[in-house]
Amino acid sequence: MKKNIQSVSETYICPKKAGYKFRSARKFHTPLYLYGVTGIGKTALILNNVNMKKCSYYSATTILADEINIEKKTTEHTVVIDDLQSLADSSQKEAYFEKIKELLGREDIWLILISRCPFPRWLLPLRAKYIFVEIEEEDFLFSLDEQIAYIEQFGFELPHEQHQAAWSIGGGNPLSLFFYVMENCNLERTIKRQWDYLEVHVYDQWDLQLQEFFMDVSVVEEFTVQLATMLTGRRDVEKLISQAEETGNFFEICGTNGIWRCRWPMRKSMQQRLRRRKTAEQIERLYYSAGLYYEINDQIPEALDMYEKYNDMDSISRLLTANARKNPSSGHYFELRRYYLELPDNIVENSPVLMAGLSLLQSMLMNIEESNRWYRALEKYAEEHTGSEKREARNRLLYLKIALPHTGSAGLIDIFKNADLLLRDRKAVLSEFSVTSNLPSLMNGGKDFCEWSKHDQELARGIGIPVAFVLGKYGKGLVPMALAESYLEKGQDIFEIFSLAEKGKMETDSGGKLEMFFVGVGLLAWLSVLNRDAEGAEKTLLSFRERAKKDAPNLLPNIDAFLCRVHLYMGKDVADWMSQAPDESREFCTMDRFRYLTKVRIYIQRGQYQAAYCLIQQILYYAKLMKRTYIYMEATLLLAIVQYRMNQPAWKETLQGCISRAEEYHFVRVLTREGLVLMQMLEKDKFIWQDAEYKNQVLTECRQMAEAYPFYLSEEGEEQIALSTNAVKILKLQAEGMASAAIAQSMKLSEATVKYHCRETYRKLGVKNKTAAIAEARRRKLI
Structure with missing residues (x-):
C-alpha cells in the first residue's frame, strides 16, 4: 500500500554529506552557502533541520534587500x-x-544563503573575509542506499537492478526520485516529467537571450567562446556565459582550458526545446556552422559528425577528399575509416x-586485397x-608505390x-610523405628499412640525394639521421652517432619537418639511456615535448610513450600513461605500434603475462603481414621474456630465433635495451652465435644495462623496505643532484653520517650505486 505524499517533512530523508556539513556549520555558527539545480533539496534541507520559530526566511525574487530588517536578538536567530x-x-x-x-557582522545571527549557482563573483569579497561552509550540489545527491530507503517508504519494493537503473539515470537527484515515485517507478515517464518540469518551471523563467543561447549550443557536446560565437552569431557570448553561471549550476566543465560543457540532462532538454521551437532549416544551419568551425580548426572527425547529422553528403565528400x-x-x-568505408x-x-586514399587506408587496416583492388582501380x-x-591518377599511383605500408x-x-627523374623533369608532382609515421625512427618509421642498414654507407652515397629530393621537407636531415640510427642499432662509435644526429637535427631545423627532428631527439635520448643517464633522456624529451605541443601536437602520443619507456628505466610510476594507453582489446591501430610495444613492457613489469602475450600476438601478426622486420624482432624478444617468466620451455627457441635474426643485421640495441631480464635468460642456457665479436658486444652491453637499471622490467610485489626519515631525505636530495658534502651541510649532519646512510640504503635496496638507488626508490615509491 503506497503512502500519500502530503508534505516534505513526512517523507524527507537528509542526504548524508549535506547533513554532516549543515550540522558542522550550525555547531560552530559558521555562515552557510547552499547551491544546486532546481529541486535538488536546498530549501528542504533548511525546512527540515532549522527551528522555523527562530528563523526568518526571505526570497530574493520577492523581497528587496532594504526590506530585510532583523531586530537585535538575545539568542541565536537564523536568517535564510x-x-x-x-x-x-x-x-x-x-x-x-x-x-x-x-548580517555577517552580527553575532546573534546565523546566516544561510541559497542559490542555484556556485559562490557568485559579486559576493567573493565577503567570502575572502568570512569563512563559509559550502554545501554543493553533489552533497544533496542520494547514495543508492538512501534512494532505496526513500522509495520503499512509499510502499514500492523493487528489484536491485531497477533501483540501479533509476540511480544511473537520476544520479540520486531528489527531484528525479520524487517524480519516479509519482510515476509509479516508470523510468520513461519519469524522464519525460522531469524534462517537462524543467521546461516550464526553470527554462521559461530565463531571459529570452539565455534560452536562445543554450538551445543553439546544445548541438555540440562542448564549446569554446569562438564556437559559441559562430553558432549564435552573437558578440556578447562571454557575458551570456557569465549570466548563465549566476543563474544556475548548468555547466559540467566551466571554462577549463577555454572549454565549456553543459550538463547532460540540461543539454538533452535544450535539444528537445530546439526541435520544438526551430525549423529544420534553422537547425541544419546550426550543424553546418559547427561543422565549419571544426573544419577551420582542423578538427575533422568532429566536423564530419556535424555534417552527418543532417546528411550533408557534399561537405562529407569534400572533407574526405581533402583528408x-x-x-x-x-x-x-x-579516425575517419567509417566514413571512408x-x-x-x-x-x-x-x-x-x-581511390588512393582508400588504397592507403585499407593497407593501414591490413586489408591487403582491398588495398590492391583500389590500386588496380x-x-x-x-x-x-x-x-x-x-x-592526377599517375601522381597518386607513384605516391602509393612509395607509401603503401604493406x-x-x-x-x-x-x-x-x-x-627523382620525374620530379626534376616536372613530369610528376608528389604529395607529402609520412617518412616516420610520427615515430622517433627512420629505420622503423613509415616503412621498415632494416635491409638498407646492411649497406647503409653505400646507399647514403648512392641514393641519399635523390631520396632526400623526392621526400621534400621530410628529406631535410634524412641522410645523417638515417646513418646515425643504423650505427646506433649496430652499436657503433657513440661519438660518430652524436655527430650525425646533431647534424641531422640542424639540417631539419633549416626548413625541415618537426617529425624528422623527433628522430634526432629520439637518437640522443637513447644514447643517454645507454650511457646510464636516463634522467638526461627524460630532460631531452620533455624539452622537445614543449615545442611539439605548440608546433606538432600529433607527435605527443609517441613522445609520451617514449617518456614512459624512459620512466621504466628510472623506476618511475607509469600508471598515468597506462590509463590513457590505446586499448588493443577494442581495436588494433597500426599507427599506435610504438605505444603497444611500450604497453607490453608495462604488462611484463606488472606480471600481467596473459595480457602481454595476447598483445604480442597481435603485434607479430601485424609485423609479419606488413613486412616489419625490426618490430618482428622486438616483439619476438618480448615474447621470449613472457614465456621465460611463465616457465614455458619454448622461451629458449623463441629467444634463439630473435638472436639469429638480430645477428643477421648486426643489431645490438634491439637486444641490449632489455638489460637485466635478457642477461638472466642468456645465463640460463647456451645459445648459438655466428659472430664471437657480436656475441661479446651484446653480453658486455647487457651487463652494463643490468648494472645501470637493475630493476627494469623486474616483477612488482616484492618485500617492502623501510628506510629511515634521514635516509629518505638524503635519497631525495641525491635525486635533485646534490653531492654528499652539500647534503651534509643542508641536513646539519657530518659527511660520514651521510655516507653511512647511503651505504645502508644501497644494501637494503640491493643496488651498488646512487643512480640505481634513486631508480629503485622511485620504483618502490619511496621518493
Missing part, C-alpha cells in the same frame, strides 16, 4: 536568504551585498584522390582518362630513382 541567482540588476546585487555584509590528400601522420585516416563505390571510382582510371585527370621497402631504390 534564498534565490540569490535571481538578482540580475547590479544595483540589486550591491544592495544585497551590503545587507549580507551587515585523403594528406599523409597518414597528419591526416585522420583511422561507407562511401559508395561509384563516388570513389570518380575521384583519383579518394586507380591504374584503370589512369589508362582510361587524359589530361589533368590522367596526371609493400615494404623491396624495390624502393628503383622507384625512388625513377621518381
